[in-house]
Amino acid sequence: MELKISRVTKQFFEKIAVDRVSLNMKPGVYGLLGANGAGKTTFLRMICGVLTPDSGEISLDRFSVKEEEYRNCLGYLPQKFGYYPNFTAWDFLMYMAALKGISRNRAKVRIEELLEAVNLKGAEKKKIAAFSGGMKQRLGIAQALLNNPKLLVLDEPTAGLDPKERVKFRNMISRLGKDRIVLLSTHIVSDVEYIADEILLMKEGSILHEGSLPEILKPIEGKVWECRVNSSEEAQILEQYAVVNMREESQGTLLRVVGEESPSENAVSVEATLEDLYLYYFAGEGGE
Ligand SMILES: Nc1ncnc2c1ncn2[C@@H]1O[C@H](COP(=O)(O)OP(=O)(O)O)[C@@H](O)[C@H]1O
Numbered sequence: 001m002e003l004k005i006s007r008v009t010k011q012f013f014e015k016i017a018v019d020r021v022s023l024n025m026k027p028g029v030y031g032l033l034g035a036n037g038a039g040k041t042t043f044l045r046m047i048c049g050v051l052t053p054d055s056g057e058i059s060l061d062r063f064s065v066k067e068e069e070y071r072n073c074l075g076y077l078p079q080k081f082g083y084y085p086n087f088t089a090w091d092f093l094m095y096m097a098a099l100k101g102i103s104r105n106r107a108k109v110r111i112e113e114l115l116e117a118v119n120l121k122g123a124e125k126k127k128i129a130a131f132s133g134g135m136k137q138r139l140g141i142a143q144a145l146l147n148n149p150k151l152l153v154l155d156e157p158t159a160g161l162d163p164k165e166r167v168k169f170r171n172m173i174s175r176l177g178k179d180r181i182v183l184l185s186t187h188i189v190s191d192v193e194y195i196a197d198e199i200l201l202m203k204e205g206s207i208l209h210e211g212s213l214p215e216i217l218k219p220i221e222g223k224v225w226e227c228r229v230n231s232s233e234e235a236q237i238l239e240q241y242a243v244v245n246m247r248e249e250s251q252g253t254l255l256r257v258v259g260e261e262s263p264s265e266n267a268v269s270v271e272a273t274l275e276d277l278y279l280y281y282f283a284g285e286g287g288e
């Protein structure tokens with residue numbers, strides 16, 4: 001199974017939201033990481049066939065994104081998802097199953113399985129209005145899995161999850177990625193650091209870096225430094241280096257910087273993290 005994306009582009013008026021992106025994906029978990037406005041949602045919507053690219057091709061094995069066979073292989077959790085607050089979780093899943101053309105009898109069996117899988121067993125008769133953010137997200141994932149999709153696309157699935165729910169979510173995604181393509185977007189570095197087999201770093205409509213964690217960290221390996229400095233030294237370093245973190249302390253400022261050479265006599269080389277890489281490329285940009 002392979003998802004092939006070839007020079008896909010989308011422009012809104014003057015804004016090129018997605019700029020000639022090409023990617024090939026095999027089963028596994030792909031983390032699409034980028035600041036708000038990077039083009040993640042636009043890209044995912046094109047992969048899900050709800051937005052037509054201006055140019056480029058998208059196909060899963062021999063089926064193009066425009067074909068029904070492609071849609072039948074797809075599960076999608078949009079970033080903004082309408083949940084029908086007065087529905088119970090059960091009724092909502094039955095309704096979504098009907099939209100996907102799944103028979104009532106098959107749907108009942110499948111929904112039982114999915115409630116188990118997303119840890120909502122026992123909550124199915126509750127109204128969605130009474131659900132926590134995490135429960136709603138898990139319900140959203142359940143509806144995306146109704147047709148047992150080979151391609152699962154989740155747009156910011158961890159939004160609104162508390163730390164405990166995040167851990168559960170990561171475990172679930174790892175399991176799902178064993179035999180299907182899971183593509184999830186996020187602007188939170190730690191969401192992809194541990195669960196993604198492949199990280200896609202997106203900025204201004206382009207994929208800047210693609211690879212496993214060690215692979216994408218290569219460009220900054222041996223180039224991350226920490227040093228404690230006084231205010232005059234601080235000003236000089238801020239001017240010459242990409243500062244990825246700074247912390248005011250009583251003995252001076254602790255700086256974490258990315259640069260070819262040591263920024264100061266007392267600087268020590270530290271291990272590069274995805275957070276460093278992300279901040280290095282997105283310095284001064286939105287996000288939270
Ligand atoms: N329907 C639209 N009409 C006009 N501009 C849009 C539309 N959708 C997205 N954009 C613009 O495209 C860029 C990428 O947006 P989006 O794909 O939502 O990014 P992300 O999901 O990474 O935050 C942004 O500048 C956004 O304002």
Ligand SMILES: [Mg+2]
Nearest residue numbers: 040041042079
């Ligand atoms: Mg988005």
